[in-house]
Each structure stands twice: as structure tokens, then as C-alpha cells.
Amino acid sequence: MKQVHVRWFAAYRDLTGVESETLDTEATTPAALFDELKGRHPRLGARHAALVAINDEMSDWSSPLNPGDTVLFFPPVSGG
Amino acid sequence: MNDTPLFQVSATPIDIPAIRQAMLDTDCGAYAQFEGWIRNKNDGRAVDRLEYEVYEPLAVAEGLRIIEEAMQRFKLKRAMVVHRSGLLELGDSAVVVAATSPHRDEAFKGCRYIIDEVKVRLPIWKKEHYASGEREWVNCQECENPRN
Incomplete structure (x- = not known):
């Protein structure tokens, strides 16, 4: 188990109802953490x-996650 | 060469004459500028206004990377981007991309490359406010679990 920090942006912040959270996880990649x-x-x-x-x-999405990492989840972007 | 930042996020209306002034260069015969505007409709829905959320630390870092790529690939003399954040009204400029080069072909191509990459790589999100009173994040139809 390792502790990671998560930040949600735009639509994801609306859907989760939180801007950030800290949790213990066994996930080894951002993909697994998201799931x-x-x-x-x-x-x-x-x-x-x-x-x-x-x-x-x-x-x-397949990069390794390390203890203490802050993972930023960005919904599909729409700049420009 | 002046020290105007090459990638900027602006919470206030973009000063377009200032961009041209910052880009002015007598080594260059070409200045291409792309300006993105707030349009009154999207996907058949009437739009009243919209807001941009920008995660600035990464938007700036990735924006500078895109500018660097364009400068190398198209031999630009200089390139610059200003992107808005916050609430925008119809007709406002959402983004301005500017590129200089000795000749026009590179300036056009560099400008095009930059805006195309800005649209898909920068952590920037647009929320449209519709005439109906509804508000929606753009490109996010699949963000919500359909079982809810």
C-alpha cells in the first residue's frame, strides 16, 4: 500500500464532488488508480x-506510481 | 529581442496590438496570427457565453513545449500564444497564436501547428453556457457513467 494524492479538474471535479483527496492504494499505474x-x-x-x-x-496511463505522488486527472481537454 | 513571455494565460481581454508589437522583427517578412473567437452556437445549440478553466502550471509548461517544437520544425523566428481563462462573452478572443518567419509559408504552417496542438494537449477546459440556461463541459459526453 502506498499513499497518493489525487486532484480532479473541470468535469471530473463536478462528478466526484471533490477537488482533491488522499488515499492508500495498491494501484501501480494511473489507469489502475482511476479504475x-x-x-x-x-x-x-x-x-x-x-x-x-x-x-x-x-x-x-501506464507510468509507474510512487508513494507520495500527486496524480492529476484531466477530463478531455477543450482549449483553443 | 524583448522579454515578453511566449506563452501566457490571461484572465482579462487579450491585448492583440501588444502581441503584434512584441513580435515585430525586421528580420522577418511574415507575421501570421490566428485568433479563436467565442461563437454563438455549438452542435446546434445557442451559446450565450462560456468559461475556461486553465490549470496554469502545466498549461504554461506544455504550451512552451509546443512553441519550441513549432519553432524548430518550421524554422520560425518567434512564436507566441495568449489563452484566456475565466468568463468570456460572444465575440471575445479565446486564444491568439502569433508566428514570425522570414517567409509566409513557415509562418502559416507554424501558426497552424501551434493552435492544433494547443487544442489537444493543454489542460484547458471550456464550459458552455447555453441560451436555454443549461451549462455543459465541452468534449465530455463520456465523462459521466451512463448508468447514473
Whole structure:
């Protein structure tokens, strides 16, 4: 088990009802963490076009998660 | 060369003449500028206004990366982006991309590359406010579990 911090943005913040949370997880990747958090936040849907960052660096869904990481979940972006 | 930041997030209306002034360069024969506007409809729905949420630390870092890529790939002399945050009204400028190069082809192509990448890579989200009173995050039809 390791402790990680999670931040939700835009639509994800609305769907989870929280801006950030800290939890203990066995997830080894952001993808697994997102799937685990769907249990805690049942309004969350598929993450098809979503992006993820770890510690303020754009990341992959399969990157390794380390204790103390802050994982930022970005719903599909719509700038420009 | 002036020290105007190449990627900026602005909570107030974008000062477009200031961008042109910052880009002005007598080595260059071409200045291309793209401006994105707030349109009065999207997907057949009447839009009243919209708001942009920007996660600034990463938007700036990734925005600078895109500018660097464009400068290298298209041999631009300089490129710059200003993106709005907050509440915008119809006709407001949402984003301005500017590029200079000795000749027009590179300036056009560089400008196009930057806006295309900005739209898919930067942590920026648009919430549309419709004439009907509803509000919706754009591109997020699948964000919510359909079983709810």
C-alpha cells in the first residue's frame, strides 16, 4: 500500500464532488488508480480521451506510481 | 529581442496590438496570427457565453513545449500564444497564436501547428453556457457513467 494524492479538474471535479483527496492504494499505474476511484465516485465514466499528469508532468496511463505522488486527472481537454 | 513571455494565460481581454508589437522583427517578412473567437452556437445549440478553466502550471509548461517544437520544425523566428481563462462573452478572443518567419509559408504552417496542438494537449477546459440556461463541459459526453 502506498499513499497518493489525487486532484480532479473541470468535469471530473463536478462528478466526484471533490477537488482533491488522499488515499492508500495498491494501484501501480494511473489507469489502475482511476479504475479503483470509479468505485469511490460512481458518477465517473470511461476515461477514453482523458489525460493524466503526475507531479505536474504530463504522463502516461501506464507510468509507474510512487508513494507520495500527486496524480492529476484531466477530463478531455477543450482549449483553443 | 524583448522579454515578453511566449506563452501566457490571461484572465482579462487579450491585448492583440501588444502581441503584434512584441513580435515585430525586421528580420522577418511574415507575421501570421490566428485568433479563436467565442461563437454563438455549438452542435446546434445557442451559446450565450462560456468559461475556461486553465490549470496554469502545466498549461504554461506544455504550451512552451509546443512553441519550441513549432519553432524548430518550421524554422520560425518567434512564436507566441495568449489563452484566456475565466468568463468570456460572444465575440471575445479565446486564444491568439502569433508566428514570425522570414517567409509566409513557415509562418502559416507554424501558426497552424501551434493552435492544433494547443487544442489537444493543454489542460484547458471550456464550459458552455447555453441560451436555454443549461451549462455543459465541452468534449465530455463520456465523462459521466451512463448508468447514473
